[in-house]
Structures are given as C-alpha cells and as structure tokens.
Amino acid sequence: MADVKISIIGAGSATFSLALVKDLCLTPNLSGSTVSFMDVDEERLEAVYTLCKRYAEETKTKLKLEKTTDRKKSLQDADFVINTALVVGYSGYRAGWNIGFKHGYRFGGSYHIMHDEGFWINFYQFRLFESIVNDILDICPDAWYLKLANPVLAATTYLGRKYRKLKFIGLCHGYLGVFHLASVLGLSSEKLEFKVPGVNHFVWLTDFRCNDEDSFPVLNEWIEKKSQKFFEKCGFSSDVGPKAIDLYRRFSVFPIGDTCTPGGGSWPWWYHTDDETEKKWKEDPKSWWKWVLEPSKEDAVSKLIKAVHDPSVKVTSIYPPQKSRESIINIVESLTCDIPRVYQVNVMNTENLVPGVPLDFEVEVPSLINKKGFKGEKTKGLPKAVTSYLLRDRVATVEVELEAYETGSKKRLLDLILMDPWTRSEEQAKSLLEDILALPQHTEMREHYL
C-alpha cells in the first residue's frame, strides 16, 4: 500500500474532485494516500472538501484529506500535482465570444477565438501553469505534474519546451470518444484495442480492433446500413454524427471525441459556414455551448454543493462507487506502484512519435507508464492530408500564439486572428483584438501585449 501525497490545484471543481476521490477510494494500492485540496475560492473549497470527506467516510477509506488556500503549502511534500483550474471562468469565455459574434466570427474551426481555448482564455492559463510549475520545481521538484486543464495542446508544447526538468504529462479524456463509437457499433469496450494518435483535440482512429479482429469493416457496414437511422436520433454535434462520418469518408481515419465537436473547436470550418449548412450536417455548436452562453442559475455544480448542506443525502448515492474511465488515478498507481499500463497522454514529440508533427511540439499518443515514467509509443502517424491540416490549423496557429505570449507581441496576436477561418479582412481582425483587449477584466493582458 503506497502512501503518496496528491495536491489538487483548482480543487473547487466539485465534479472533478469527487470523481478523483472516488477513483482513489477504489484503488486499494493508493488507499493510504493524502489528498490536498487547494483552491483560491474558500467557499467552494470548503464545500468540495466536506463532500469528499463524507464520501470517504461513507466508503470507509483510509485516505487522508486536507484543504488549503495556500498553494505552496499544498505542494509541500507532494508526489503528484493535479491541475484543472480555469482562471477566467465561463463568464470569461462568454465575454470574448460575444465580441466574436459581433465581428462576424462563428463557432466551427475557430480554435483560438470561438472556442474555450481562445487567446484571452489561454493567456491566464499559461500564467497560472507557469507559476504552478515554478512552485513545483522549487518546493517538490520530484513530483509529477499531471495537467488536465485546457489548453492541453498549447500548454503542453509551451511547458514541454521550457521546463525540461519537469516531470510532466498532459491529459485529456477526449480520446474516450472511441468507447462511444464502439458502443454505437455494438462492440464490446472490454475487448477493444485502438490507437488514436495526433495532437490534443485532433486525434484520429488509425487502429481499431475488437476481439482480435479489425473493426473498420464493422464501422463501414454500420455507416452503410445503420448510420442514417442513428443520425435521426443522435443529438446535435455528435462525435459519431454525420460530420464525423463525412470526415472519416474523406480521410479513412475516424475523428475521435473532440476532434470535430465543439469541445475541440468544431474543426473544420466548412461544415459551419452558415446555419443552413450546420443543419444539414446536424451541427449546432451554439447549443452545445449553451451551458456557457446561457448559464442557468442552478447548474449541476451548485446542486452538488447544495448536497453538502443536506447530511441526509448519501454522497455515494450521487456518485456510486464505480471506477470511472478517467485515467488519472490509474496513472498515479502505475507511477507509484510500478504497474505498467498503456495510457493516452500528451507529451513532447521529441522521439518523433507522430511523424510529421515537429519534434518540439506536443503529441497525443499511447504511452507505457510505470515507475520509471512514461515511454511514448512510436505510431505510424496520420494520413498526409490530415497531417497537413494539423500543421495548418494546429501547429501554425499554436506557434504564433506561443510566440505572441512569449514576446508579449500584439502584432503576433493579430497574426493568430488573421489565421482564423472567419477572418475576412485585417480591419475585422484588428477590431476583434482591440475589443477583447478593451474588456475591463483584461488589464493584465493589455499590459502584456504591446
């Protein structure tokens, strides 16, 4: 039984923290561990802590739970640092997007504006990540930094280049979409083998087997015979919807999870040129983002926090003790207890794991993890055309964004906007940039980008 300390930075996300504690409770190897919840929002921290504590008691775990608003204290003696924090909050998304709408921008292929990785969101994320990393290297330099917060693509690249001594893995659960695809096809998730390489939010199914048999023929038959019926019932912007199938038809590899859904920026633009085209493809990114665009006063999180104040509710009844598919606690177990397993992770492409992606850029690949750390798998990469889009719509833009951030250059931010599929003129790009920078909450960003 291992005895590690896990520090959760941004623990105020109740759903995330509870899911993590739940998985920890269900991992006997880690049952003696300490979890340190850290958040700047005292009220949320208290609520999450109480909830998790009750959960731990209900499940009779030996986990030690701590809470603090002091990050440095939380990092003391930490073996793992997990980070999910979102600095600007959903209102921050909204403020930028509304400016985007005003200037003619749409959801759909717009990765750095009409998406939750907009440059004015990422700016604060980069700053947070860097300050966490600096604290880790200072206080607990041997700890693993497991970063779940967005942007995974840009920040894994940024941190991977800059902090070479950091023990660091970027995680995103988007690849789990492969299980959705399997279930739609009626394939057993237990017997599934797959490879979904790429870069974060741009991962494609290149190998797909079930019960030792190639599953692509099953997919092809399903498309031919059953997809139309499925499309009638599937929701808008489904990761197995008409758009995903059309992309598979084009490229012979299947876009997984957020690769073509609003969660990954609804790549590419041509399915989203106007409402009519979106309707034809059963796409509706605006509805997908409704929880951000038109938030209800009583959302899931606030409901959960309410439960804190009602001791009659068993937390285990809301979160039944079944292990989630999130890999994070399993990764902690593999690293701690030397249990080798393969995970989908975001790491630097130094060893050319996805050919065609620059070596100093991040990739999302299967990776063996054990006590020694991770060893990314060398994949065969993606079809040429997909790699070309990857260079064009992911690498080029992220490079420009990072250059803008590192040099504090407003000119480079303008380049980023000029690369957006909805930018039709330099004037439009300039107006968007000025209007976003002019938002009262962006004092810090205005001072940075000169």
Next chain:
Amino acid sequence: MADVKISIIGAGSATFSLALVKDLCLTPNLSGSTVSFMDVDEERLEAVYTLCKRYAEETKTKLKLEKTTDRKKSLQDADFVINTALVVGYSGYRAGWNIGFKHGYRFGGSYHIMHDEGFWINFYQFRLFESIVNDILDICPDAWYLKLANPVLAATTYLGRKYRKLKFIGLCHGYLGVFHLASVLGLSSEKLEFKVPGVNHFVWLTDFRCNDEDSFPVLNEWIEKKSQKFFEKCGFSSDVGPKAIDLYRRFSVFPIGDTCTPGGGSWPWWYHTDDETEKKWKEDPKSWWKWVLEPSKEDAVSKLIKAVHDPSVKVTSIYPPQKSRESIINIVESLTCDIPRVYQVNVMNTENLVPGVPLDFEVEVPSLINKKGFKGEKTKGLPKAVTSYLLRDRVATVEVELEAYETGSKKRLLDLILMDPWTRSEEQAKSLLEDILALPQHTEMREHYL
C-alpha cells in the same frame, strides 16, 4: 577549357535560350561546350536556334550549337540538363483563372489557384519533369538536372523525395530582388552580402550587409525618410512597395522578390481583400498578369523571332554581351571546373538547413557549389511567425497537392482548394474543381484525378 554538353529542354523560350547562350559566350572556361536545343515546337526551335547561332557567330564563340525535337537524342552524353518548359502555356493559365474569377477567387495569397502554380498547371509540369528525370536516369545518369521551370517549390520537393540518385538542383531567380532593394537604397551591389533563406517564392532577407556594415539601419532610415516618395513613383505590386515594407515591419525580415509579389502568388491575402484595399497598398496583381490575361498579338518573344528573318539586325544589339545575373551558367562552370562559389539554390532540407521546415521538404538556401556538387548552408532560419505562415500556406498546401497527384485523388484536390484563402464554402470549392476538370484540354487530368 572544359568541353561539356548542355541539353536545354524547352529551348523554344527565345529570351531564356539567348540569355543562356550569351552567358556561355562570356564564360571562357566553357567555350568549347556543346549546347543542344530541344523543343517540341519545331518552328520556335528553329527560330531560337538560328538566333543563337547568329549570336554565337557575331561574338566569335567556339560553342557548338545543335537542335533536335527528340529529347532522348538531346540527352545523349549530356552533362547538364536544363529545363524551363511550360506545358499548358499562358492560355492554360488564363483558362483556369477565368474560372477562378467566376467563382469568386482573386489574386492574392492564392498559391494553387490564382497563380501560375495552379494545380491544373502543375499537374502537367510534374508529368513532364518525371518523364525528363526518367530519361536522364536512363540515358545520362551522371548529368546534373538544373530545373528552372515552375513549380520549383512543389516539384523540388516531389523529385527530391522520389529520385534520390538524381543530381538535381532547383533554381529560381526571385532572390535577385535583393539587388533591386539594394539599388533602391543606393547600396552597391558589388559589395553586398546577404542571406535570403526560406522555401521557393517565400524567401526573406535575414542578413544584409554592404561594405562590411549592417544594411538594415540603412533600410530603416530609408523607410522613415524616403519610402513615401518612392511609393509615389514605384509601379504597382513592387517588391519594394508599401506591402513589402509593411511585411518587413511585421516580421523584421524583408520579403524578397516574388515572396509577396504576383510572381509568387501575392502572399498574403489580407492586402488583397478587395480592389480598394489593393489600391491602398498599391497592389494590382491583375495588371501584373496582364501579359497573360490580355496577351497582345505582338509580344516580346514574337518580336525577337521576327529578328530571325531580318539579317540586318545584329542580335548582339538586342542582347549586348554583358553577363546576366542568372546563376545557371556560373553553376555549370563551378561544377565543371571546380570553381567554388556560393549560389541560391533549391534543395531538400535533409540537413535541416532551414530549421522549422520539415526535413523531407525543399528549401531555398545559399549553397557552396564546386566539382563535388552542392553543400547547402545551415541557416538560422526564419522568425517563428514567418515559419508558421510557411507551414500553413506553403508546406500544408504543397503536401496536399503532392498527395493528390501521387494518389490521383480528386478528394485531395478539393482539400487543396478548401485551403485557398478565397474559398468560402465547400460548394464553391467543388464548383471550381469540376469546372476546371471539365475544360476540354484536361482529358488527361480528368483521367488521373478520380
């Protein structure tokens, strides 16, 4: 005195062939050489041959001149194969461009449609190059293939990847624009030192010295004090015009030659969004291409050919015997007579000569050439943002074009069109593609792209 055989494939271009013969006449080391003019157009071949013969006689050279319409015969015993041929001719450009105009495409950043490297032009060029290369490897495998014909970017990459045994250099005189810049600034071209790395038609001045002094301050002062006056007089779409200066302001490296002019596709799009914007930047790609769009019946070439029939005209009076700045004959001399000199060439990036460009892609770099061949110079590369645009607008598109060509895939051609800055919808892209393929002259292409 060396005795080499130079085979000129596509010798019917009178201006090119004459310039080449002129430079040969002025290179004593090569005066015993044989030039074999080869063209499929007998009339033009005859005219060029007669003209060059008269030139040779007027200058009392010892050059041996031959002509043939049989390529294989011309390649027999060749030491150098020079290729400038354009298969579709200017009427081929026009036919495609007119379809482009119809579908809302404009000159300006459109590299594979509204440019002389349109996919329906390149298709025939690729075929020609491959058949020449196969003949070379068969008939004169030790010969150097010096390719001047467009597309240099796509074809150097394509041939460089596929024919590794071929002794091959791609050439483009676009970089000579640096001498235009120098002359505008009043700098002596004799004392100029410069580096203009990049990929073909996308090369940027990173080092600029005259008389052992940094010349960027001279450029900066000229911009501040004299550029406005120059802009009043310079022609439209000048490579030292307002657009070039604005790009220099953005990126701190100067776009050289065709990098931002219509000759290189008028990159990037945002200076060309409408006529008014173009006017503001003193850009007019349509006028630049007037010789193609509205050809006069009596152009420079036909005038020159007329001279053939008028023995009273001295050819040397039209083409005075002064060495041109074209590097081709000097390169032949360096390779033949082991005279080491540095040239601007297009070669594969295998040795990472321009960091950030994929290793299996071409680059345009300074290169030492002597009897052993060429040794490309490892440059410091381009600023991050410029490299990002290069990946986005040059690498990604060329990769898709080559994939389309190699696999005969119409789907991939559609991807290429979807990457064009003027494509606003998939329908528009499809219409353009279908209309171009439907042109009567494109039977061969229709059969290739399925």
